[in-house]
Amino acid sequence: MNIKKTMMLIILLASSTYTIAQITDAVKDSIYIQQVEDHKEPDKVLHAEPLYIDLIRDLGARKGEKEWNVGLGLTDNLDYDSYEALIEYEWAPIDRLGLEVELPFTFYSPTTTTERDSIPSDRLNSLKVAAQWSFFVNERMATSMALGYINEFELSDFQSFRDPLIKGNTYNPFLVVAKRWGNNFHSLIYTGPMIEQHFRTNEFHFSYEMNTSFHYMISGTRNFIGVELNKIFGNNAFDMTLRPQMRVGIADNLLIGIVAGVPVSRENERLSSFLRLIWEPGHHHTHKNH
Numbered sequence: 001m002n003i004k005k006t007m008m009l010i011i012l013l014a015s016s017t018y019t020i021a022q023i024t025d026a027v028k029d030s031i032y033i034q035q036v037e038d039h040k041e042p043d044k045v046l047h048a049e050p051l052y053i054d055l056i057r058d059l060g061a062r063k064g065e066k067e068w069n070v071g072l073g074l075t076d077n078l079d080y081d082s083y084e085a086l087i088e089y090e091w092a093p094i095d096r097l098g099l100e101v102e103l104p105f106t107f108y109s110p111t112t113t114t115e116r117d118s119i120p121s122d123r124l125n126s127l128k129v130a131a132q133w134s135f136f137v138n139e140r141m142a143t144s145m146a147l148g149y150i151n152e153f154e155l156s157d158f159q160s161f162r163d164p165l166i167k168g169n170t171y172n173p174f175l176v177v178a179k180r181w182g183n184n185f186h187s188l189i190y191t192g193p194m195i196e197q198h199f200r201t202n203e204f205h206f207s208y209e210m211n212t213s214f215h216y217m218i219s220g221t222r223n224f225i226g227v228e229l230n231k232i233f234g235n236n237a238f239d240m241t242l243r244p245q246m247r248v249g250i251a252d253n254l255l256i257g258i259v260a261g262v263p264v265s266r267e268n269e270r271l272s273s274f275l276r277l278i279w280e281p282g283h284h285h286t287h288k289n290h
Contacts, residue, residue: 042095043137045144047178048186048215050228051245051257051276055190056132057090057098059144059178065098066091066281073274075261080119083107084274088128096137098148102128121157126170128152142180149173154196164199171195174209186215186226194234207234222249228259240264241272253280 044060057065066089073084088102104125110116132148154168174192181187190211197204210233215226228243245259254277261272 043139045137045139045142045178045180046217047144047180047188048213048217048224048226048247050188050190050211050213050215050226051247051259052228052243052261052274053190053209053211053230054276055098055146055176056100056130056148056150057092059146059176060134060137061092061096061098061132063092063095064282068279068281070277071274073259073272075272076270078270079114080111081109082120083109096134098132098134100128100130100132102130104128121159123157124155126152126154132176144176144178146176147173148176148192167200168196168198171197172209184217184219186213186217186224188213188215205235207232222255223247238265241269243274253282254278255280 040062042060042062044058044062047059049055049058054069057067069086069088069090071084071086071088075082075084084104084106086102086104088100090098090100092098105123106120106125107122108119110119128150130148130150132146134144134146136143136145138144150170150172152170152172153166154170156164156167172192172194174190176188176190178186178188190209190213192209194207194209195204196207210231211228212231213226213228215224217224223246225246226244228245230241230243232239240263242262242264243259244262245257247255247257249255257276257278259274259276261274263269263271
């Protein structure tokens with residue numbers, strides 16, 4: 001009889017502990033979401049932002065928000081390795097509008113079986129400027145939508161720099177639709193055409209991006225795990241890369257994102273990795289559990 005009573009007590013205790021833990025997580029989520037969304041005006045919905053194809057400032061950006069990003073990446077191609085590096089600054093001059101300036105670099109290293117002369121030359125890829133306008137923000141629906149435009153002034157590689165300096169231009173309008181499901185699950189679609197113009201030949205190349213992402217945000221924090229599916233349609237071909245990822249807060253205004261790249265249908269690319277360091281100067285949050 002005593003054994004039965006003891007077992008019942010243990011079961012009740014475990015059940016109550018699990019319930020309390022669930023309530024605690026729910027309260028933490030509710031408090032954190034409220035701090036992000038209702039701490040200031042205008043309305044803003046908390047969304048998990050993808051790490052590889054990142055947005056131009058948060059959806060529903062508020063005036064005065066700003067952020068520095070530094071990115072480092074490595075891609076294993078068949079005949080050479082390519083190293084990505086980028087530095088970008090994004091800010092919101094007014095509510096709902098995000099602006100960005102980015103400098104992306106690529107450096108190349110041959111494999112042991114490849115001659116240096118047969119691989120691309122190191123380069124500052126472009127001067128990239130972008131804008132994003134959040135035209136729909138609904139806290140009740142936990143949904144945000146934005147229209148944006150990226151313009152890339154394509155630069156010559158370092159070997160032929162200034163001959164010419166700007167060799168082309170890329171025009172990239174896009175649409176973003178994001179929704180949070182409950183407190184923890186996030187989905188996002190980023191899509192739009194890319195039009196590349198080569199000034200010397202005046203040729204145009206068209207492609208279309210369809211990027212989808214799904215994330216789970218850890219209760220009461222900005223930390224998340226998730227995946228991006230980066231898809232490009234163009235030149236009678238289809239390329240897709242799967243990018244599992246995670247973001248971790250290491251300080252109140254400092255985050256680090258880690259991304260792996262697994263090509264699903266790319267003939268000349270193998271595995272890749274990418275690291276993004278995100279610094280938000282002036283960001284202070286009353287909730288310290290990052």
